[in-house]
Amino acid sequence: MGKRTKKVGICGKYGVRYGSSLRKVVKKIEVSQHAKYNCVFCGKDNVKRACTGIWKCKSCHKVVAGGAYLLNTPSAATVRSTLARLRKAREANIDAPCCEGTCAGF
The missing domain is CATH 2.20.25.30 (N-terminal domain of TfIIb)
Structure with a gap:
């Protein structure tokens, strides 16, 4: 199977909502909290x-x-x-x- 997301990772669930800057901040937090x-x-x-x-x-x-x-x-x-x-x-x-x-x- 191929990779599903190229950049967004765990924040793909938010789609195009909330803006890219906020999604990047949330991605950093969510990756660390689920590690x-x-x-x-x-x-x-x-x-x-x-x-x-x-x-x-x-x-x-x-x-x-x-x-x-x-x-x-x-x-x-x-x-x-x-x-x-x-x-x-x-x-x-x-x-x-x-x-x-x-x-x-x-």
């Missing part, structure tokens, strides 16, 4: 979107909260890296000797 993602628990590519913001792994049955259209949002990645940086700084501060008793254990 399978890698599970952080079992390592398989079996995480699918159950409903808005809820992602479920089909093999290990873990349920994860994420973005509406993506499993990991860019803002969540920023928060994760910031928390890791602060945690690392706190652990380094705990391991360092106290500064002549002036910090009162902080």
